[in-house]
Amino acid sequence: MKPNITLIGMPSSGKSTIGVLLAKRLGFSFVDVDIVIQEREGRLLKEIIAEEGMDGFLKVEERVNASLDVTRSVIAPGGSVIYGRKAMEHLKEISEVVYLKMSYEEMEKRIGNVVDRGVALKPGFTLRDLYNERVPLYEHYADIVVDEEGCFQPGETVDKLRALMESKLAAEKAELDQMLRLLKDGK
Numbered sequence: 001m002k003p004n005i006t007l008i009g010m011p012s013s014g015k016s017t018i019g020v021l022l023a024k025r026l027g028f029s030f031v032d033v034d035i036v037i038q039e040r041e042g043r044l045l046k047e048i049i050a051e052e053g054m055d056g057f058l059k060v061e062e063r064v065n066a067s068l069d070v071t072r073s074v075i076a077p078g079g080s081v082i083y084g085r086k087a088m089e090h091l092k093e094i095s096e097v098v099y100l101k102m103s104y105e106e107m108e109k110r111i112g113n114v115v116d117r118g119v120a121l122k123p124g125f126t127l128r129d130l131y132n133e134r135v136p137l138y139e140h141y142a143d144i145v146v147d148e149e150g151c152f153q154p155g156e157t158v159d160k161l162r163a164l165m166e167s168k169l170a171a172e173k174a175e176l177d178q179m180l181r182l183l184k185d186g187k
Contacts, residue, residue: 002093002094002095002096003071003072003094003095004028004070004071004072004073004074004075004094004095004096005022005026005028005073005074005075005095005096005098005165006074006075006076006077006091006095006096006097006098007019007022007074007075007076007077007098007100008077008079008081008082008097008098008099008100008138008141008142009079009099009100009101009102009138010079010100010102010107010130010131010134010138011078011079011107011111011119012107012110012111012112013079013100013101013102013107013148014100014148014157015076015077015079015100016032016076018100018157018158018161019032019074019075019076020074022074022158022161022162023073023074025158025162026072026074028072028073028074029070029073030073030074030076031068031070031073031074031075031076032076033061033064033065033068033075033076033077033078033081034076034077034078036064036068037060037061037064037078041060045057048060054121054122054123057080058080058083058084061077061078061080061081061083061084061087062081062083062084062085062086062087063087064087065077065081065084065087065088065090065091066086066087066089066090067090068090068091068094071094075091075095077091079119079134080119080134082134082137082138082140082141083137088141091141092141092143096143096144096165096168097141097142097144098142098143098144098145098146098161099138099139099141099142099144099145099146100146100148100157101138101145101146101147101148101149102148102149103149104127104128104131106148107127107131108127111127144161144164144165144168146160146161146164
């Protein structure tokens with residue numbers, strides 16, 4: 001297993017909330033990349049978008065995500081991180097990438113004010129357009145998919161994710177044990 005976990009998904013999918021809970025349960029640090037961006041830039045996300053436009057914001061976001069240097073951390077980037085190829089390659093290299101999957105209807109119910117949230121919404125795009133464009137990208141980059149359907153509390157999603165991670169770890173251990181047996185038998 002890689003030394004970090006990165007949570008990707010739509011705005012309001014619970015990356016930050018679930019990330020904090022998961023980090024506590026695993027004894028990891030928690031990195032909210034939106035806050036890292038704001039600290040490095042000295043501006044709120046919505047100010048970066050207003051001043052530099054969507055393309056400018058996406059460049060800043062990609063640069064910051066591609067430069068993260070952490071271990072034993074749960075990383076929660078913004079929902080638009082999947083537009084940055086360099087950022088996603090880096091995150092996949094340093095972490096297990098987990099997609100927190102949710103339905104469009106659930107996202108719409110949770111999201112609130114897209115401007116105040118700093119949602120990277122292209123001009124002329126609706127929330128439905130955003131959802132339809134991003135879902136295939138999340139699925140492409142994900143090592144693990146956690147469907148939040150039926151999870152009514154963040155703790156339920158954390159439990160589901162932890163079980164999936166433990167299952168993946170057990171499968172990797174079994175594969176390693178098998179390779180060691182083969183090597184031993186080959187001598």
